[in-house]
Amino acid sequence: MARRKEREMIVEIAALEKSFKIIGANIRSMEHVAAILSKFADKKVDSAGRDEIACQAEFCLFRDKAMKKASFFNGTKIDCHDCYLSMHAVCAGIWRAEEWQLTHDVDQTFSCLKCSGCSGSVSCMKKAMGTIGSLKRREIEEKKEIEQRRREKEEYVTSGPTRSSLEKVWKKYGADVCAFKQTFCGNHVYKLLHTRAINEYMLVFPPTPNRDRIRDLLLALGDVMKLCVSSALTEYEMDELEDGIVIFSS
Ligand SMILES: [Zn+2]
Ligand SMILES: [Zn+2]
Ligand SMILES: [Zn+2]
Incomplete structure (x- = not known):
């Protein structure tokens, strides 16, 4: 199950990355289109290109x-x-990847620029600039989306191994949380509040100030629990209980 979900995430990310690449290529080619249109406006077309009489644009x-x-x-x-x-699709203003794909569809109809x-090269060039602008905005959106998905995948793959390492240490201290056994109870929680157990299983998490704070809370809670089972507390134990409560509630 876990593997399948991870694979699905990888496939989704790959599809987004592909789409992101297509937009990038679309933008770079559109920049050449806009540059050529501005040459038309300045009457500086480098006519060493193909002589395309067949294009009526x-x-x-x-x-x-x-x-x-x-x-x-x-x-x-x-x-x-x-x-x-009759004209080249690109000369007719078919510029966006999704429109370009429709040129393979015989039932699709198009209007030229x-x-x-x-009309006029200046207004065509402005339109090209507008298309580039909106493609660039979409490129940014897609980049954010890819980064977000990558983070989600990273979180997913790191939380899986953390859980199983935790279970291993917990089991060692007599608390088996293995899902199919379904025997986890208060006694097990108590075992997990032993100082040595806490110190060991908290090492499964990456070292952050937050981890250390949670560890201290658990240690304090463990102290409180330990003392609550005794019927009469010695003075020393009373102090310890108080310290535990202070840490736990701060
Ligand atoms: Zn280029
Ligand atoms: Zn043409
Ligand atoms: Zn037309």
């Missing part, structure tokens, strides 16, 4: 050789649903 990005660097996108073509022109209200 207002700004065919592949005319600039820098488009080779935008490896997230390939020369996939679409037909605009509104103007019926111009038909969706982007």
Whole structure:
């Protein structure tokens, strides 16, 4: 069971990491797209790129050789649903990974940049910048999510072994908390409050001031318990009981 849960967590994290990588690649390629669109605006397109007469977009990005660097996108073509022109999907403004995936779907319809209200290279470039901005925000969100999941997994795998080490030490002191035996009772709790037992099983936890504080509380509680079984307490025992209560309640 424990192993299965751990495996599931690993698979989920791997899926998130994959999606995070895709967004990163999407962003880097979009930065090239935005840069080429700004070259169109400045009329500085490096036209040593592919001569793509077949693309009827207002700004065919592949005319600039820098488009080779935008490896997230390939020369996939679409037909605009509104103007019926045929063009590269990326030149039509199909920029986000999830939209890009839909280009494989024959039933999907698309509108080019111009038909969706982007006319002129400056406004297309602004739209590209906007897409980059929102992808970057999502990238940050996904990074947080991955870190959170990694922490959860780390907690999960460390709490498992801690529990079994604890059980081992407890058993040594006569308190078997093994779930299938179901015999754990007050007597066992009492055994776990012996000074030597406490000092040993508290070492299972990582050394922190908190651990030491909990250990001191348990030791004090153990002292209180020990003295409560005697019918009459000596003066020394009375003092000890008082000390125990003081530590326990502070
Ligand atoms: Zn094109
Ligand atoms: Zn690049
Ligand atoms: Zn169109």
